Amino acid sequence: MEGQEIPSFGQVWALGFMFAVENWPEDWAAPRDKEAAKWLDDALDRIVALTEDDTGKPEVCMYDEDGPPSTSQARVEAFGEAIWAVYDLRQLWKSMGPRVETVRKAPEPGRNDPCHCGSGKKYKKCHGA
Numbered sequence: 028m029e030g031q032e033i034p035s036f037g038q039v040w041a042l043g044f045m046f047a048v049e050n051w052p053e054d055w056a057a058p059r060d061k062e063a064a065k066w067l068d069d070a071l072d073r074i075v076a077l078t079e080d081d082t083g084k085p086e087v088c089m090y091d092e093d094g095p096p097s098t099s100q101a102r103v104e105a106f107g108e109a110i111w112a113v114y115d116l117r118q119l120w121k122s123m124g125p126r127v128e129t130v131r132k133a134p135e136p137g138r139n140d141p142c143h144c145g146s147g148k149k150y151k152k153c154h155g156a
Contacts, residue, residue: 031045036089036098037106041077066119070112
């Protein structure tokens with residue numbers, strides 16, 4: 028990466044997370060409950076904030092206690108908010124439970140309907156026996 032700018036702290040993770048959200052939209056569809064949908068949007072907004080570059084004044088070194096400052100305090104706080112957002116998302120999905128697809132069965136003939144094989148008999152006397 029020589030000669031290239033190093034991504035801001037947490038930026039690569041946030042970009043990867045949002046890549047998954049954008050590429051599997053059916054798994055991230057907003058719930059019907061308006062409060063839960065707002066919770067989802069707020070959590071994703073906090074993660075999206077990390078996808079942007081850190082434009083603040085470097086005040087904290089995230090890699091070494093005695094190292095030169097490389098990250099702004101606002102970025103550290105945004106990173107903390109994104110971590111809590113992931114916990115919120117987990118709690119939201121746990122409270123909603125797994126998505127269960129509706130089972131769709133083809134209509135079955137009734138006992139007194141004509142048999143589907145074309146024999147002219149009632150279903151109960153032919154294939155339903």
